[in-house]
Amino acid sequence: xxxxxxxxxxxxxxxxxxxxxxxxxxxxxxxxxxxxxxxxxxxxxxxxxxxxxxxxxxxxxxxxxxxxxxxxxxxxxxxxxxxxxxxxxxxxxxxxxxxxxxxxxxxxxxxxxxxxxxxxxxxxxxxxxxxxxx
Amino acid sequence: xxxxxxxxxxxxxxxxxxxxxxxxxxxxxxxxxxxxxxxxxxxxxxxxxxxxxxxxxxxxxxxxxxxxxxxxxxxxxxxxxxxxxxxxxxxxxxxxxxxxxxxxxxxxxxxxxxxxxxxxxxxxxxxxxxxxxxxxxxx
Numbered sequence: 070x071x072x073x074x075x076x077x078x079x080x081x082x083x084x085x086x087x088x089x090x091x092x093x094x095x096x097x098x099x100x101x102x103x104x105x106x107x108x109x110x111x112x113x114x115x116x117x118x119x120x121x122x123x124x125x126x127x128x129x130x131x132x133x134x135x136x137x138x139x140x141x142x143x144x145x146x147x148x149x150x151x152x153x154x155x156x157x158x159x160x161x162x163x164x165x166x167x168x169x170x171x172x173x174x175x176x177x178x179x180x181x182x183x184x185x186x187x188x189x190x191x192x193x194x195x196x197x198x199x200x201x202x203x
Numbered sequence: 204x205x206x207x208x209x210x211x212x213x214x215x216x217x218x219x220x221x222x223x224x225x226x227x228x229x230x231x232x233x234x235x236x237x238x239x240x241x242x243x244x245x246x247x248x249x250x251x252x253x254x255x256x257x258x259x260x261x262x263x264x265x266x267x268x269x270x271x272x273x274x275x276x277x278x279x280x281x282x283x284x285x286x287x288x289x290x291x292x293x294x295x296x297x298x299x300x301x302x303x304x305x306x307x308x309x310x311x312x313x314x315x316x317x318x319x320x321x322x323x324x325x326x327x328x329x330x331x332x333x334x335x336x337x338x339x340x341x342x
Binding site for chain 1: 242245246248249252253255256259260262263265266269270273276277285289292296299300302303306334337338341
């Protein structure tokens with residue numbers, strides 16, 4: 070009985086392509102990479118925030134739409150969106166015991182972070198391109 | 204027993220799988236507290252990023268929406284939220300630096316890890332105060 074059902078596939082063939090082959094550290098590495106980018110970009114970001122904080126519309130728009138600010142903010146918003154997505158995914162995986170809830174939450178988190186990143190990019194591009202067109 | 208058998212094997216495994224004890228049964232230490240802080244500040248920054256992007260969007264939307272955002276940011280609550288946000292930012296930044304040090308294999312000895320944990324809290328408070336003092340003096 071057992072010998073009749075035996076597969077001719079080798080044990081290795083049965084597991085090839087399953088699991089995290091060569092990709093197991095992808096999240097770990099990407100979290101470090103974006104962490105380093107965030108750490109470097111935080112300093113000019115705080116400079117921009119401090120300079121624009123509480124200013125009237127024209128001054129704040131001039132500060133944020135300056136090419137240097139716009140590039141820093143664009144890089145930061147993309148790096149932060151990736152970083153916060155991975156971080157929240159880890160938190161969801163740690164604290165949501167129900168598998169269905171976990172899958173839904175991880176998907177919702179990905180969509181939300183993509184939306185936050187894209188809205189940020191849109192706002193910065195609109196401000197800086199708008200300034201060039203004026 | 205019959206009820207347990209009626210469930211699918213996968214579901215039953217989840218039910219009987221042992222859970223590790225949660226935070227409340229452990230004695231609090233600096234390293235544990237700062238690990239919890241790192242995760243909490245990360246979650247706070249998730250919300251903080253939404254606020255910053257909201258501020259940028261208001262600015263992109265025009266003078267009307269921006270005035271609304273400015274009023275919120277310069278109100279007492281807005282200022283408190285911003286101070287909390289910058290503290291979370293500095294704490295998470297220093298926590299990240301601590302993780303980078305650990306990634307090299309250094310800083311795991313008892314004294315070193317305690318010093319690093321204390322440094323994240325003290326450093327984040329000092330940087331937050333310094334940042335807002337500079338902002339206030341620059342005006």
